[in-house]
Amino acid sequence: MKRGLARSLALVGTGALVLAACGGDDTDDGASGTSEPDGGGEVTEIATDVGVTDEPCPDAVNEDNGCIYLGIISDLTEGPFAVFGKELTAGQTDFWARVNDQGGIGGYDINVTEYTRDAKYNPQEHSQAYREIEPDVLALAQSLGTTQTQGILADMEADNVIAAPATWWSGWSFAEEDDNRVVESGASYCMQALGGLDWLAENETAPGSVLVVGFPGDFGGDPAGGAEAWAETNDAEFLGFVETGPNAAVGNQDAAVQQIVSSGADVVVLAVGPGEVAEIVGKAAAGGFTGRFLGTAPTWNPALLGTESAPALEALFYNIATHETYGSGTPAHEAMIEMRGEDNPPENDAYTFGWIWQYPLKDALEAAAANGDLTREGLFEVTDGLEVDFEGALPSVTLGGDLDRSVTINKVDPNAVLGVSTLDTGYVGPTAEAFDYSGPCFTG
Numbered sequence: 001m002k003r004g005l006a007r008s009l010a011l012v013g014t015g016a017l018v019l020a021a022c023g024g025d026d027t028d029d030g031a032s033g034t035s036e037p038d039g040g041g042e043v044t045e046i047a048t049d050v051g052v053t054d055e056p057c058p059d060a061v062n063e064d065n066g067c068i069y070l071g072i073i074s075d076l077t078e079g080p081f082a083v084f085g086k087e088l089t090a091g092q093t094d095f096w097a098r099v100n101d102q103g104g105i106g107g108y109d110i111n112v113t114e115y116t117r118d119a120k121y122n123p124q125e126h127s128q129a130y131r132e133i134e135p136d137v138l139a140l141a142q143s144l145g146t147t148q149t150q151g152i153l154a155d156m157e158a159d160n161v162i163a164a165p166a167t168w169w170s171g172w173s174f175a176e177e178d179d180n181r182v183v184e185s186g187a188s189y190c191m192q193a194l195g196g197l198d199w200l201a202e203n204e205t206a207p208g209s210v211l212v213v214g215f216p217g218d219f220g221g222d223p224a225g226g227a228e229a230w231a232e233t234n235d236a237e238f239l240g241f242v243e244t245g246p247n248a249a250v251g252n253q254d255a256a257v258q259q260i261v262s263s264g265a266d267v268v269v270l271a272v273g274p275g276e277v278a279e280i281v282g283k284a285a286a287g288g289f290t291g292r293f294l295g296t297a298p299t300w301n302p303a304l305l306g307t308e309s310a311p312a313l314e315a316l317f318y319n320i321a322t323h324e325t326y327g328s329g330t331p332a333h334e335a336m337i338e339m340r341g342e343d344n345p346p347e348n349d350a351y352t353f354g355w356i357w358q359y360p361l362k363d364a365l366e367a368a369a370a371n372g373d374l375t376r377e378g379l380f381e382v383t384d385g386l387e388v389d390f391e392g393a394l395p396s397v398t399l400g401g402d403l404d405r406s407v408t409i410n411k412v413d414p415n416a417v418l419g420v421s422t423l424d425t426g427y428v429g430p431t432a433e434a435f436d437y438s439g440p441c442f443t444g
Helices: 003-008 082-101 123-136 146-159 189-203 218-233 254-263 274-286 302-306 310-316 331-340 350-356 359-370 376-381 430-434
Strands: 033-035 046-048 066-074 108-111 116-118 139-144 163-166 209-214 237-243 267-271 292-296 317-321 407-412 420-427
Touching (some): 066 082, 082 108, 082 331, 082 350, 116 123, 123 139, 123 146, 139 146, 146 218, 189 407, 189 420, 189 430, 209 218, 209 254, 218 237, 218 267, 237 254, 267 274, 274 292, 274 302, 274 310, 302 310, 310 317, 310 407, 331 350, 359 376
Parallel strands (some): 066 108, 066 139, 139 163, 209 237, 267 292
Antiparallel strands (some): 317 407, 407 420
């Protein structure tokens, strides 16, 4: 289907072309298929191959629609981000349920439950799960973890698959790192560190020294790169990157706490799980540390308000997010509340993360459908230069062009919906704005 023809058709629901699926062959085997509308008139066709069927989805919302299958590889049971993984996946399930309620995309409903897999944040299990579901999905709606996603990139390139990430590594913004296979959104961990330090300098006292404590790899290394760049630009001392692991691996955070207390740092940037945050902040405060903690987006969980560390977190900790917390007033956030109905609020803001990470993939599916090509190649071709609208949750961006430098500053607040209240949103500090963002802050 040509672009001119696509523009001539009525748009409904999410803005995708809504075409009733009929004719063509089952495309599970990867053979090209087509869909065309009933009712006479001008025939329009959409080419399909892997992960798209003319048969409706299981429990279809629109029984006359075909089905687009998207895969999810998450941490759902035993890994360090299982609490987040469940809510990430719930947010994405609700996101696509809303799309289906609005008519689907291009005559297809979207299914993200049939091929959801738990990889427990383990790179080997992640790769195994990918190989298991790859023959049956058009793309991945979630690939949790940078190392895990990097581990399947070569396969994704060979299979012509794209993915929405559950990670904010700065490298996803650069084609030489991901071959444009990852449709990212939100400020990277690197930008979260730069933005948080800029905000502290403008709103409290400019830090004279900065330490980073985090998990190995990009989760800790990326904000460490941002913090080091900030220190160099602002004549502050960068005290280094202290690597630690999840408590399940290292037992406790005593070694990291000792280095924090002895460092004399004005600010410690944290890139660890929420459980480790509670232990680190509580023990450091008990040990006499009076500086500030800046936690990257996934470090906060409202359950921390029920720990002994809650007073220290209220006094010392800021969460640096990529967008406003659940319950904010943007159209995207209002849509989340509507979809959850009486089941409000979610357990944590990972629900919000999961929902917002889906917008680039939705817009790519709509663009590919408008082009008449919902094959893997057709989907991949529309991503570079794609304009993405986040319904107000994030600034609109052009994939492959814009680099989001804006962050949201949250303060622990026991009276807030998910335990944090927003102090500033869409904030771009002077160091972040001037930063030479021509490549990833960490490459491992």
